[in-house]
Amino acid sequence: MQNPSLTYPLGCQLADKLLNYIPGGSHAYSKSVNQWPNLSPKVLSHGEGSYVWDVDGNRYIDWFTGLSTVSLGHGFSPVIERVYEQLKKGINFQLPTKIEFEAAEYFLNVVAKDDMVKFSKDGSTVNDAAIKLSRAYTGKRYIAKCSQHPFFSYSDWFIGHSRYDQGILEESKKYTIDFNYNDISSLESLFLNYPNDIAAVILEPVRFEEPQKGFLQDVRKLCNDYGAVLIFDEVVTGLKYHLNGAQSLFGVKSDLTTWGKGIANGFPLSALTGKKDIMRLGDTVNQDNRTFLLSTTHGGEAASLVSMMATVEEFVKKDAIFHNYNTGKALKDALIEEIERFGLKSYIKPIGYDCFWSIIFLNSTGEQCYQFRTLFMQELISNKVLFRGIFYPTISHGENEIRLTKLAFNNACRIYKKALIEGVDQYLVGHKVERILKKQ
Ligand SMILES: Cc1ncc(COP(=O)(O)O)c(C=O)c1O
The missing domain is CATH 3.40.640.10 (Type I PLP-dependent aspartate aminotransferase-like (Major domain))
Structure with a gap:
């Protein structure tokens, strides 16, 4: 079995230390280690636009920027500059x-x-x-x-x-x-x-x-x-x-x-x-x-209020919602192409509007399955797409991110198909992700 501490040595060390100081190791339950496959980065260091880096130096496409709080992209300059001006005047x-x-x-x-x-x-x-x-x-x-x-x-x-x-x-x-x-x-x-x-x-x-x-x-x-x-x-x-x-x-x-x-x-x-x-x-x-x-x-508090006004202005100026629907649709079409290439239409089902969509994963007997979901996450992540179940496009996402994600889909679908035949345990490394709030 692959060992996460070899793939993410610094991240694993830091994740242990976090658990020592913070109950559950994070400030939102959806960020806990039990919400991610075993073979996932444990701790991030920074982000830029539609990308984030982990503390071990790996770069990932981020399709759920800050649990969908970062609606324009990480470190988005027009917002940061306005906030910086306010920081100097007091908040x-x-x-x-x-x-x-x-x-x-x-x-x-x-x-x-x-x-x-x-x-x-x-x-x-x-x-x-x-x-x-x-x-x-x-x-x-x-x-x-x-x-x-x-x-x-x-x-x-x-x-x-x-x-x-x-x-x-x-x-x-x-x-x-x-x-x-x-x-x-x-x-x-x-x-x-x-x-x-x-x-x-x-x-x-x-x-x-x-x-x-x-x-x-x-x-x-x-x-x-x-x-x-x-x-x-x-x-x-x-x-x-x-x-x-x-x-x-x-x-x-x-x-x-x-x-x-x-x-x-x-x-x-x-x-x-x-x-x-x-x-x-x-x-x-x-x-x-x-x-x-x-x-x-x-x-x-003034910095966040200024950030809100600058954010909404950017949404209006750049027609961001229209862009996000289009990007989400192009991404969904790319995934559907891969699903169909591997004959997986009955097992991997995109759901939701193009601006904010998810996927349902089914096992070989047609039941919704968290192990298969975890496997798909694991395979996208190993191809440097940080996926936790939802695709949320922003104006920082474009054709290149769609192209790279499509390549990752291809790999994930290939493994998924093998797992349907040979058993998911052959391919999934470690635990399945937990449902956060619902009784298991
Ligand atoms: C629909 C919805 N409402 C409210 C909340 C609570 O927001 P917060 O985590 O900022 O308290 C969440 C959190 O995920 C949510 O998804």
Whole structure:
């Protein structure tokens, strides 16, 4: 068996040291060693555009830049220069700054098309705030969440339903209930079972599965009929499917929307936007009944706000979303060519929109299989494509990255075909990747 410590000597040493200091060895569970094949780089050193390097000096094409936060590419100069100018002028102050006003006005008018905004640092915080606000606004208790969407928040209301449920009170779990995407009757049943007690419905407008005709409109209607707040989580989808969020692609407007990940090209920024009559409950100047909407020390931090404005300007100037769809399609076509070359259509199935897509891997008996998924990752990585299940093109990706990735696909498909015949254990080195939150 190949030994990762021979392939990645410095990375393996450093990964052990990380485990010693940081529980799990990383600050996001999706970066842990159990999320990657054994034969993967363990620790990265830096990035540039659509490439990253590991500490052992290997270069990889990066198709999921910073878990899709780095929406223009690593070290993107027009953004970096604007941020650098701001760094020299200071980034945290005792009073609100003019930049907070400019960022709020710009984000609301150009991206969110909403009335009010609160900025924060991560997606979980703004989803939590949206939940609290919905309960305060409606006076109801239950939160209906879409069970196919993998992550909304690290807080108890959500994480209590995952495999990480230790340390969470039953009381905090019991007001979160599930419905299924593209199954309006499952949501309708919740409204019938908990009449007058559902405060909010939260879902991503889209993920890899396309919304069926009328589904999002029907969700909107049920929320209106039963007096629940509709929250669209656009933490992932924002700035990917459409400049104004995936919801505008489908013509359905939420009451509250949450944003994060790619809105500031990797700088830590998230946002809760929404209708004034709901958002104003968080007004601590004009409201007597207080709702703790969001108050964070770093919420108005200027470098990230400037980064957001520079990022969105680049998206508009370069028509980045149009470019990303085209690049994603060219990449998908290249993969499909290789899949067909090896006769693997029944085993490797691309899913999702061209701007953000994934692959389902099946074994020889036609079942979805994490071992085969891990094998495909392993083979792409050994051909210097850092793949963790999702392809997210940016304007830093182009023809050369597609050409190199197609070569890697060719190799991965060749090995996959052999593994289907001879058994995946012959080819997979070490463990299969784990599902992050779902019970195994
Ligand atoms: C759809 C969605 N919403 C919210 C979050 C939480 O964001 P964060 O990790 O920034 O707290 C995530 C994280 O992956 C996510 O995928």
